[in-house]
Amino acid sequence: MKILSGLSLQEIEEITDELKASKFRARQIHNWIYLKSVKEIDEMTDLSVKFREELKKVAKVTDIKIKVKQVSSDGTIKYLLEYPDGECVETVLMRFDNRANLTACVSSQVGCAVNCSFCATGKRGFIRNLNYKEIIEQVLMIQRDTDLKVTNVVFMGQGEPLLNLDNVLKAMEIFNENFQIGARRLTVSTSGIIPQINKLAELDMQSTLAVSLHAPNHEIRLKLMQIEDKYNMSDLHKALKNYVEKTGRRITIEYLLIKDLNDTIESAKELAHYLKDIKCNVNLIPYNPTAENDYQRPSNNSIMKFKFLLEHSGKKVTVRLERGADIDAACGQLKGKVC
Ligand code: SF4
Numbered sequence: 001m002k003i004l005s006g007l008s009l010q011e012i013e014e015i016t017d018e019l020k021a022s023k024f025r026a027r028q029i030h031n032w033i034y035l036k037s038v039k040e041i042d043e044m045t046d047l048s049v050k051f052r053e054e055l056k057k058v059a060k061v062t063d064i065k066i067k068v069k070q071v072s073s074d075g076t077i078k079y080l081l082e083y084p085d086g087e088c089v090e091t092v093l094m095r096f097d098n099r100a101n102l103t104a105c106v107s108s109q110v111g112c113a114v115n116c117s118f119c120a121t122g123k124r125g126f127i128r129n130l131n132y133k134e135i136i137e138q139v140l141m142i143q144r145d146t147d148l149k150v151t152n153v154v155f156m157g158q159g160e161p162l163l164n165l166d167n168v169l170k171a172m173e174i175f176n177e178n179f180q181i182g183a184r185r186l187t188v189s190t191s192g193i194i195p196q197i198n199k200l201a202e203l204d205m206q207s208t209l210a211v212s213l214h215a216p217n218h219e220i221r222l223k224l225m226q227i228e229d230k231y232n233m234s235d236l237h238k239a240l241k242n243y244v245e246k247t248g249r250r251i252t253i254e255y256l257l258i259k260d261l262n263d264t265i266e267s268a269k270e271l272a273h274y275l276k277d278i279k280c281n282v283n284l285i286p287y288n289p290t291a292e293n294d295y296q297r298p299s300n301n302s303i304m305k306f307k308f309l310l311e312h313s314g315k316k317v318t319v320r321l322e323r324g325a326d327i328d329a330a331c332g333q334l335k336g337k338v339c
């Protein structure tokens with residue numbers, strides 16, 4: 001049985017060829033899957049009943065299930081999706097009241113090997129990569145469930161996207177071509193896998209690279225992110241400069257603000273110095289306390305002081321709006337825990 005979600009137009013044409021139907025039928029099916037997000041073949045109403053019956057014998061729309069769905073008081077929706085092998089990942093739909101954007105935060109792996117100390121996913125360890133179809137199914141599932149069109153995709157769910165780069169790149173190509181989501185509305189986030197950042201620098205991509213820095217120096221970063229031991233901030237700095245030089249694109253620096261650890265005035269100054277020759281915007285993310293560790297959220301006063309100091313150094317700085325904290329959908333809180 002073929003799964004239609006994730007197939008290219010050419011792959012759908014192979015199915016319609018086998019059924020002795022025209023290429024136009026393949027185009028219709030493609031539109032129903034990607035633009036109209038149908039749940040069942042029977043919803044493809046511009047196909048004859050006879051053809052739909054034939055198609056149902058060899059194909060179905062999807063084989064993943066929504067295992068749990070949670071809706072936050074701010075409208076954020078978190079899904080726990082189950083793949084046929086029983087593995088689960090979480091996917092989040094974020095809406096922002098003042099914007100028309102609907103952003104899907106997708107997972108790229110089941111679990112994660114990077115094991116950042118603040119992250120719930122890392123505690124699970126690495127289970128397996130998702131293939132590109134399993135990645136795009138997350139967005140299709142959101143669209144099917146909500147009847148809404150996702151406008152932005154961020155690879156910030158479970159897993160390290162750059163450790164599953166081929167599947168992530170293929171999924172991005174499909175988001176761009178089949179879902180008609182502009183490349184600039186696609187963001188890949190990384191903990192700082194230097195060889196893969198260098199590889200991305202060689203590709204002519206319009207998407208955004210977000211780098212989870214989270215610290216102003218090697219010592220603090222090592223406490224937060226084991227990856228610093230392998231790919232340290234000094235080498236990362238060279239890779240980021242190289243990326244900007246090669247692509248001309250501005251990087252987004254993600255910085256989780258944790259009380260008394262990396263939120264001090266000294267940290268802000270040190271961070272500003274580290275970033276001074278890198279073309280980037282900075283996204284500050286006040287930490288959401290979890291039961292997993294003792295990290296605390298800084299006071300609003302500390303957050304604003306930190307922001308001011310970075311802005312004073314010439315960077316554009318935003319403080320990320322907290323979405324879905326009441327359903328554990330905020331940054332670092334995904335881990336498929338009921339699976
Ligand atoms: S923050 Fe990202 S890279 Fe780090 S453990 Fe969690 S999922 Fe992996």
